[in-house]
Amino acid sequence: MTIKAITVPKWGLSMDEGELVEWHISPGDEINVGQEIAEIETSKIAGAVEAAVSGKVRRLVAEEGEMLPVGALMAVLADDNQSDEAIDAFIATFKVEDPDDPAVDMASKPNILSAQVGDMNISYLEVMPPEPENIPDNDQSSEKASEKAPEKIPVILIHGYGGDCNNWLFNQAKLGETHRVIALDLPGHGRSTKYVKDGSVKGLARIVEAFLDSLGIEKAHLIGHSMGAAIALQCAVTISDRVASLSLICPALVGRPVNAGYITGFMQARTRKQLKPVLQQLFSDEKLVTADLVDDVLKYKRLDGVDEALKVIAAAGLTAEKPAFNHDDIAGLHMPISIIWGENDKIIAGTGAHILTGENIRNHQVKDSGHMPHMENAGAVNEILMENL
Amino acid sequence: MTQKTIREALNDALRQEMRRDNNVIILGEDVAGGHGGTGVIDAYGGPLGVTKGLIGEFGANRVIDTPITESAIMGAAAGAAATGLRPIAELMFVDFMGVCFDQIFNQAAKFRYMFGGKTRTPMVIRTTIGAGMRTAAQHSQCLYHMFTSVPGLKCVMPSNAYDAKGLLIEAIRDDDPVIFFENKLLYDHACDVPDESYAIPFGEANVVREGRDITIVAFSRMVHIAEEAAKTLASEGISVEVIDPRTTSPLDEETILESVEKTGRLVVVDESAARCGMAADIAGLVAEKGFSSLKGPIIQITPPHTPVPFSPPLEDAYIPTVAAVVAGVHRLLKV
Numbered sequence: 091m092t093i094k095a096i097t098v099p100k101w102g103l104s105m106d107e108g109e110l111v112e113w114h115i116s117p118g119d120e121i122n123v124g125q126e127i128a129e130i131e132t133s134k135i136a137g138a139v140e141a142a143v144s145g146k147v148r149r150l151v152a153e154e155g156e157m158l159p160v161g162a163l164m165a166v167l168a169d170d171n172q173s174d175e176a177i178d179a180f181i182a183t184f185k186v187e188d189p190d191d192p193a194v195d196m197a198s199k200p201n202i203l204s205a206q207v208g209d210m211n212i213s214y215l216e217v218m219p220p221e222p223e224n225i226p227d228n229d230q231s232s233e234k235a236s237e238k239a240p241e242k243i244p245v246i247l248i249h250g251y252g253g254d255c256n257n258w259l260f261n262q263a264k265l266g267e268t269h270r271v272i273a274l275d276l277p278g279h280g281r282s283t284k285y286v287k288d289g290s291v292k293g294l295a296r297i298v299e300a301f302l303d304s305l306g307i308e309k310a311h312l313i314g315h316s317m318g319a320a321i322a323l324q325c326a327v328t329i330s331d332r333v334a335s336l337s338l339i340c341p342a343l344v345g346r347p348v349n350a351g352y353i354t355g356f357m358q359a360r361t362r363k364q365l366k367p368v369l370q371q372l373f374s375d376e377k378l379v380t381a382d383l384v385d386d387v388l389k390y391k392r393l394d395g396v397d398e399a400l401k402v403i404a405a406a407g408l409t410a411e412k413p414a415f416n417h418d419d420i421a422g423l424h425m426p427i428s429i430i431w432g433e434n435d436k437i438i439a440g441t442g443a444h445i446l447t448g449e450n451i452r453n454h455q456v457k458d459s460g461h462m463p464h465m466e467n468a469g470a471v472n473e474i475l476m477e478n479l
Numbered sequence: 480m481t482q483k484t485i486r487e488a489l490n491d492a493l494r495q496e497m498r499r500d501n502n503v504i505i506l507g508e509d510v511a512g513g514h515g516g517t518g519v520i521d522a523y524g525g526p527l528g529v530t531k532g533l534i535g536e537f538g539a540n541r542v543i544d545t546p547i548t549e550s551a552i553m554g555a556a557a558g559a560a561a562t563g564l565r566p567i568a569e570l571m572f573v574d575f576m577g578v579c580f581d582q583i584f585n586q587a588a589k590f591r592y593m594f595g596g597k598t599r600t601p602m603v604i605r606t607t608i609g610a611g612m613r614t615a616a617q618h619s620q621c622l623y624h625m626f627t628s629v630p631g632l633k634c635v636m637p638s639n640a641y642d643a644k645g646l647l648i649e650a651i652r653d654d655d656p657v658i659f660f661e662n663k664l665l666y667d668h669a670c671d672v673p674d675e676s677y678a679i680p681f682g683e684a685n686v687v688r689e690g691r692d693i694t695i696v697a698f699s700r701m702v703h704i705a706e707e708a709a710k711t712l713a714s715e716g717i718s719v720e721v722i723d724p725r726t727t728s729p730l731d732e733e734t735i736l737e738s739v740e741k742t743g744r745l746v747v748v749d750e751s752a753a754r755c756g757m758a759a760d761i762a763g764l765v766a767e768k769g770f771s772s773l774k775g776p777i778i779q780i781t782p783p784h785t786p787v788p789f790s791p792p793l794e795d796a797y798i799p800t801v802a803a804v805v806a807g808v809h810r811l812l813k814v
Contacts, residue, residue, distance in 0.1 A: 284675070361683045363734075381689055392645060392677040 093172055093180045094143045096165040098130065098158045101137060102259035107159045108132040110152045119147045121167070126469055128164065133382040137260055140469055143167060148177050161186045200262065202281065205304045212301050213281035214274040215255040217266030243309050243334045245479065247273040248298065250316030250342070251408060252356050252400065254280030254390070257315065260468035265475060269311070274301060276318070278399025285395055289403035291317070291343060291414055295324035302332065311479050313337040315464060316438065317408060320344065326427075327419045337428045337478050338446075339471065340435055340461050343407075343414040345442035350409040352437050357400050362388060374434040374460040413445055420445050427451040428478040430463055430471060437461040452478075483672040485637070485665050488644035489529045489605075493567065495676045496651045497537050500565060503651060505530060506543040506552055507569030507605075526571045527607065527666055549575050553582035553604065557656075560602035561590055565651060573606040573622045573660065587656040588631030599654040603647070608636070609662040609700055609750060610787045610798050619787035619794075623698070624751040624760070626658045627727040633681055634728040636660040638702035640670045642725055645679030652678060662700040682729035686738070690720035693808055694738040696761050697723060697748040701799060705748050708804035717808065727757055735761065736769045743774035746807050748799055753784040778807040 098108055108130040115127045126138040145167035152164040163184045166177055204213045245265050249257045255273035265271045275282040277297060278289075287293065298321055302310060311334045314322030319341030326333040342348050352371050359365035366384050370376040390396060407414070429446055433455055446453065454474050459466035464475075483491065497503045510525045511534040524531025534542040545552050549570055556568035570576065576583070583604070590598045610619040627634045633655055637643035643661070650657040687702060688709055697705035702723045709719035720738050724731055739745050745765050749758035758779035765777060780799045788794050 360680055362686070381686060389641075389673070389677070392679060393673060394676040394678075 093168040210283040244270040248314040248318030289406035315339040432459040432463040480671040488640040492647035553579040557587040615789040616786035636699040649678040684731035684734040687721040690718040701748040
């Protein structure tokens with residue numbers, strides 16, 4: 091086994107450094123791909139670092155409390171026949187790759203692109219899987235991957251009410267290891283046109299369908315969160331043969347009522363002080379809502395047209411008590427469907443959603459998470475998502 | 480997102496609001512031309528280049544070069560605002576406001592009150608403030624404290640490009656007279672600024688940096704001095720919260736008082752004036768409403784009570800520095 095580096099991951103477009111809060115591993119441990127090995131906190135969010143390689147931990151280079159740039163060396167893995175001197179030399183010569191350098195890892199770099207859908211500009215963040223020859227051949231799991239042709243069917247990520255493509259910062263890169271992954275901004279959100287004609291789930295699903303058309307995507311795996319999950323489900327109902335699989339994270343409008351107080355609070359919040367307690371309802375751990383996270387949402391909410399767009403969507407039945415789908419809608423779906431619920435969800439709570447049963451449907455409950463399990467417990471959610479692709 | 484300077488962000492705001500609302504007009508000295516041009520077609524765009532390119536798009540009826548008569552600019556703007564337009568008057572140096580006090584203090588600021596609330600005066604006065612340009616005592620003052628003390632005026636002083644754009648758009652959409660103070664040394668300061676339009680509400684302070692041990696309230700360019708000082712102090716283990724009120728009228732008292740309640744210590748960094756300035760105003764606020772939280776005296780870091788010197792070494796000594804802020808914090812913490 092050669093010497094392998096564990097480096098600081100890049101979560102989302104804006105991250106350029108993070109503080110190492112805690113190590114979960116010690117020298118001498120054997121670790122596996124996907125294992126949570128450390129806790130890193132950025133100005134926006136805290137998250138767990140998953141090992142991208144497996145092996146024996148020989149050295150922890152980064153210290154707890156240290157601020158590290160993206161790509162910095164955190165730890166070194168190697169088996170026992172590598173000498174300490176060789177490890178020292180590896181650390182001494184390790185070079186941090188500039189994530190903004192176009193020469194670096196072009197394939198897996200996220201790109202902001204946009205598509206014209208009717209009179210709207212729909213922005214999206216795209217991650218392409220690495221070309222097979224670019225996969226490092228020193229790791230067992232990637233050897234397996236390199237034998238396979240890259241997956242042809244792309245993954246579409248649909249955020250929820252008031253969210254944007256950056257909500258998937260802990261998921262998109264992971265899914266992007268094997269698939270082309272597109273995280274779109276719904277109209278009225280993110281970088282897309284801040285104008286919504288029809289804010290109903292059906293209306294927004296038509297935009298997603300038109301978006302697939304404009305990108306020439308015949309068939310896709312749909313992953314949606316909250317309102318985005320209802321949109322994904324609506325797409326599956328109307329264009330069933332174009333949806334390869336469906337993953338619904340805390341879906342709205344399937345039987346569990348949406349917390350109308352949250353929607354009103356989110357719409358009405360004008361200041362940081364008003365918005366923070368609203369956003370805290372999203373998470374199981376309120377500490378995840380940092381000042382920067384609140385600022386980012388405020389900056390979005392201040393944009394011309396956003397207020398109106400959020401109103402149009404909220405007024406189009408988002409908080410309706412009756413599910414927007416019936417048993418026949420669901421019975422007509424034959425693709426694999428995963429439902430993911432957050433254990434402490436304060437936005438879509440309760441135990442309803444009985445319409446979501448069937449042989450092809452699996453329900454999952456994710457612990458330590460509220461309404462944003464894909465951010466709060468990304469490791470567990472990513473596993474479920476990948477299983478369903 | 481695109482990086483823009485404060486100059487570009489302000490130009491963005493003016494252009495987008497002029498496109499949105501035909502009633503928005505600009506008037507001032509050299510706003511259409513400026514040195515290096517004929518004044519008919521676009522040249523420099525005002526003495527500081529903020530209005531560059533606007534006459535090309537909106538024409539001379541909406542981007543109006545005036546004679547050098549400050550009082551007429553302000554009087555015309557106040558009258559235009561009272562009769563339905565949304566004028567943005569530019570006065571290249573706040574130091575020249577003296578001749579416009581009647582138009583601003585006694586007319587524009589009072590219309591709403593004198594006419595039984597039936598009159599709106601949606602005018603913006605953009606002007607520059609600040610020492611450090613080697614422009615001597617008559618072109619270097621920071622007089623926002625004087626306008627803050629006049630009821631009926633709103634006072635805005637952005638410290639960064641994101642705030643500059645959002646606050647200027649809010650100012651243009653506001654139905655009361657707004658004085659918009661731009662620090663001359665900050666025009667090239669850049670940060671991420673959305674291309675889209677957005678408005679930042681007045682009266683909400685920006686917590687620039689969160690901290691536990693000490694609160695620093697700073698205005699305009701002094702926010703950057705405070706941030707630098709906070710970085711130095713952080714390396715000594717002192718955790719500083721930096722608050723940028725962004726607007727002095729209305730003033731977000733709550734954010735300041737809540738911060739002092741947490742830290743128990745207050746330093747105000749203000750370039751306006753040693754006497755009767757914003758530092759004294761904030762100190763008075765906290766002494767009255769936050770006294771029980773205070774663990775030590777309130778420290779005011781201001782220039783001395785003197786005209787801005789023309790001698791470069793003296794001018795540098797006049798403006799509050801990072802070292803002065805750090806020393807003030809040390810004095811307060813007795814380290």
